[in-house]
Amino acid sequence: MFHALVDADDRVLSGDARFAELNDRAAGRAGAGLALAAVGALVRIARGLRVPVARTVTIGDDRVDGDWHVRAVPGEDRTVALAATLLRERPAAAAAPGMIAEVSPPAGAAWTWEVDAGLRVTRLAPEAVTRHGLDPVVVLAQPLAGLFVLTAHSDGAMPLLEAVSNARDFAGQAATLRACGERVMLAGHVRHDVGGGFAGFVGGVFTDVPEASVPDGLTNNFNARLHRVLRMPLGTIIAQAESIRAAVDGPVDAHYMDYAADIASAGRHLLGLVDDLVDMEAIERSDFATARDPIDLGEIARTAAGLLAGAAAQAGVTIAPLSGEASALAIGEHRRALQIVVNLLGNAVAYSPRGGTVRMRLKRRDGHVRLLVADDGRGIPEHEQPRIFEKFVRGDDSEPGGNGLGLYIARRLAQAMDGALTVESGAGEGACFTLSLPDAA
Known part of the structure; x- marks a missing residue:
């Protein structure tokens, strides 16, 4: 991961050590112009449109190429905050002359996707966003199963899984998009690494699916x-x-x-x-469940802070660096935990006064990992605290935005991961929300 901030003239104002390393390798330096060309192009798009923009770009040198998912968030003063996550690294093309050529996606697909050898999403075509409202920040680097629900044939066959076992192309895999419930058909061409081993798929999504190819009940989803x-x-x-x-x-x-x-x-x-x-x-479905994976709550907190850096700068609020333990492994689902923390940080920024500071602290206690998110806002009276976790209830209806579902969903997600979401506050004292998840240690 890396975080950075550039000014209206694309000069680097600040950046963490990882960003400095990459920028220095591209002959850049702090206070000078941004040297990473692909990132610079993204910065100018975000600034020109004045909306957050996210893309997967390649950053590399003559030794290593890295695929990075970069999010650029413009501020009111034309600064742009950058937050990036490394998806994969590979030998640079110049250093690996024997590398097999890129693989083309299946012909005729409505849109395309790519996964690595671990079936984690490394690329999502822009059409997936415009057609289905998919969020690349949520989908990228997550398992393919988080994007599609695969459907077995009547004989139990699963073409995609069989293709993984045999490292070959596949077609005719029925699936449903998790985000919207739409029925689709998948096909994919296998990708090999330098040594000829399985390196993932370049896949396509076909949206013209016959009714008979999916189970009953999805049409009214x-x-x-x-x-x-x-x-x-x-x-x-x-x-x-x-x-x-x-x-x-x-x-x-x-x-x-x-x-x-x-x-x-x-x-x-x-x-x-x-x-x-x-x-x-x-x-609220009876069969709802979350993954049970080791997740780094410290990394999730820093990712959420990067995603909200632009909004915080626009509001005149500082998100302080994470304090306490630098990292702590918990048990849960990365995407859902990030969703909770983004909600908590977003609320903290929204309810903090201009010039205020939002603080995060990570600690272990009693077999749980706890992330505390505290703000300098007006606080929540004790008698109101139970209500803010109910549906369609907001802490302050006089504030613009919000729909009163964020904290309700966040608490239910925490509970689904065998955790909890609580609040401590008092009128005029700010609020401190605590996300608690089982310790993986």
């Missing part, structure tokens, strides 16, 4: 209906509003740019509500 009725139209509205705001087709009157910004903001709020309703439907 709640998530699928939300996707069809709300998610896709809202995504189109947001994209068009941002295009007007960015004046991509020529000069636009300043008043209309402001109107477009309001439309985009309202669209994102509604899209967030759709996502929360989808999550609520999922967590």
Whole structure:
């Protein structure tokens, strides 16, 4: 991982040690221009559109190439905060002349994806975002099973799994998109490493699926209906509003740019509500379960801080470096734990006064790993504290944004991972939320 901040002229204002190492290898230095060309292009896109942008880019030298998922978040002062996660490293092309050529995806696919040898997603085509509202930040580096629910044939065959065992191409794998419940068909071409071993798939998604190819009951899936009725139209509205705001087709009157910004903001709020309703439907099912993997709660906290760096800077709030233990392994699901921490940090930033500080602390106690998120806000009266974890209840209805589902979902997710989410606060004293998960040690 790395984090960095660049100014309006793409000069490096700050960056952690990992970023400095990469930037120095590209002949850059602190205070000078950003030397990582691919990252610089992403910075300029985010600044021009004035919205967060995420891409997978390659950063490397003559020895090693690294595929990084980089998120660029613009601030009001035209600074851009960067947060990146390393997906994989491989020998640089110049250093490995015997490397097998890139593999093409299956022909005719609606959109494409790629996974490594561990079946973790390394690339997601932009069409997956525009067509289905998928979030690359959530999907990338996660298991393929987090993106698709695979369906066995009537004889029990699973083409994708058989292809993994035999390191060969596959086709005709029925599946359902977890995010929206849409039925799809998967195919993939195998990728080999330098030594000829299995290195993953370059896959395609086919959306024209016959009714007989999937089990009954999915046609009325709640998530699928939300996707069809709300998610896709809202995504189109947001994209068009941002295009007007960015004046991509020529000069636009300043008043209309402001109107477009309001439309985009309202669209994102509604899209967030759709996502929360989808999550609520999922967590309230009797068969809902989360993964039981070792996860580093310290790394998750730092990732969440990077994702919210731009919003915090815009609000004039500082997210202090994580204190306490640098890392602590807990048992849970990485994606769901990150979702909880992003929610807690986002609330802390939103309710902190300008000039305030949000603090995180990591500690172990009584067989659990605890992450504390504290703010300098107005606090929550004791009699209100139980209510803020209920559906559609907000801590302060006078504040803009929010729908009253975030903390309800966060607590249910924590409980699903055999953990807990609690709050300590008092009127005028700020609030401290604690996420507790079982210790993996």
